[in-house]
Amino acid sequence: MSLAALSLSPVAQFAVPSHPIATGFAMRLVEPVAWDDAIADFEGVCQEQLATFARARWPGVELEPQLFTLAGEVVGGCLIMVQPLPLGLGAIAVAKWAPMLRCTETADANAIYARMVEALSAEYAVRRRMMLSVLPRAALGTTNAEYEHLLRAGFRQGAKLLFPDRYIVNLKLSDAEQRSSFHQKWRYHLNKADKAGLRFEHARPDQRPEFDALYEQMVDRKKFPDHSAYGTVPALLAMENPTLRPELFFVRRASGDIVAGAVIFKAGDRAVYLYGATSAAALELRAGYFLHWHIIRWLRDNTAARWYDLGGTDGFQGLHQFKKGMVGERGVIVPVPPVANYAAHWWPRLLGEGAFAGRELAHSLGRYVDRLRPDRAKPNQLRNAE
Incomplete structure (x- = not known):
């Protein structure tokens, strides 16, 4: 499917709950080659949301960068990675450390975040029948408002990081x-x-x-x-x-x-x-x-x-x-919250949760094999493992 065919008119066309900022809110797909420059001034920008990083790290996924505007002004964005499932059974839409806010501390930041989640759910989970998997970044306070919103919006708790x-x-x-x-x-x-x-x-x-x-x-x-x-x-x-x-x-x-x-x-x-x-x-x-x-x-x-x-x-x-x-x-x-998964239909949920369970099993086996290595040593104090 072409980028033009995937581009969306204002999100208000979807049957999603209304928020005070719904009027004039829109989501549109942009070309991956233009994505990084489009989000360079975002306060919520991170390495994992760069197309440059994703192309090098995950060459097998399709990148779909979605930009959000309110009254014509860019307010947020999300790089969705569409991961095909084996045997052509479907795909999972993955958003890591996203959706991102252009301004993280404005009075309407939470409302904008909620509207972005609604738009992504409508496109990927409802219209395209995928499971949408979202991993918010760690919050700086005692609660993670983004993760709590995802749970209220019908997302289910998924995998947790081993050391969050x-x-x-x-x-x-x-x-x-x-x-x-x-x-x-x-x-x-x-x-x-x-x-x-x-x-x-x-x-x-x-x-x-x-x-x-x-x-x-x-x-x-x-x-x-x-x-x-x-x-x-x-x-x-x-x-x-x-x-x-x-x-x-x-x-x-x-x-x-x-x-x-x-x-x-x-x-x-x-x-x-x-x-x-x-x-x-x-x-x-x-x-x-x-x-x-x-x-x-x-x-x-x-x-x-x-x-x-x-x-x-x-x-x-x-x-x-x-x-x-x-x-x-x-x-x-502060901890990174668990992954949050949403599917509007039973079949994508079954496939998505099965795929994630298989991946976690593979990671667990890999960690077990690493522990068995006789030459295994602790990482240097300056190194982070992903």
Whole structure:
């Protein structure tokens, strides 16, 4: 089916519950090649919602970017990934960390989010008879309003992340306030790093081969299975849009050798730590503490981000202690909610839930095999596993 055939006129045509913002609200499909630039200024933008990322990470899915407007003004968007099921039995529509809001803190943000969910449900679950699977991002408060709305709208709880907590640093603090927020032991290690003669460097995208070499050395040294989306890094760092292109940072010691590095997604209101790597010398030098301290300061001074998402821990206690200490007293540790699934018909629900159950079984078997590996080691404290 062509993009033109899938394009929608105003959402009001669907028999969905009315909201105060229903008048003048519309959803339209845009070409994937134009999608990333269209969402570059969204406060809710994230790496997983970029077409550049999705094409590299999930080459077998069809991308359908949906843009939402209210009275002609763009207010939100959602990159839907349509995943075909085996034997041509159907497809699942997947939205990860979406729908996104262009402005996350306006008075009508919740109403806009609700209207976007209604429009997506009407298109994918009702008209096209798919199961719609939505994973909202972690909320910063004690409740997740987006996830609660999905449940009220008829979505069912799906799979949960094995280790759902996200560790999020507050970027709205001065240097003195931030250091005071760090836990005492974290501050101690940072003070040691400050005296180790290290140098922080904001690197250019064309210095990626240096990071690749460091990352490959770390993987080889630690001997852990790498199931991450690291293969998307070349495409991300080659993006022409400077707002969306991740930043590359290094820590060098006095000799000039790189001992630590990180790739950071900086767009939107929540910067995200994507990948990190260290040399064998990094632990003794406390290079990880030095690296993150300066990344926090750079993000605060050079971006509109209000928060710095360090990701999860994969269940490793050492990583929990490191990130918890950095989040400190002024940041938050909050869970990613479970996936929420909606199907308007029994057949797509049966197929969709069966497909997800099969995927979870495969992931569980993969984790079990990884644990049996005699050379398996814990991940480095700077690395996030997806």
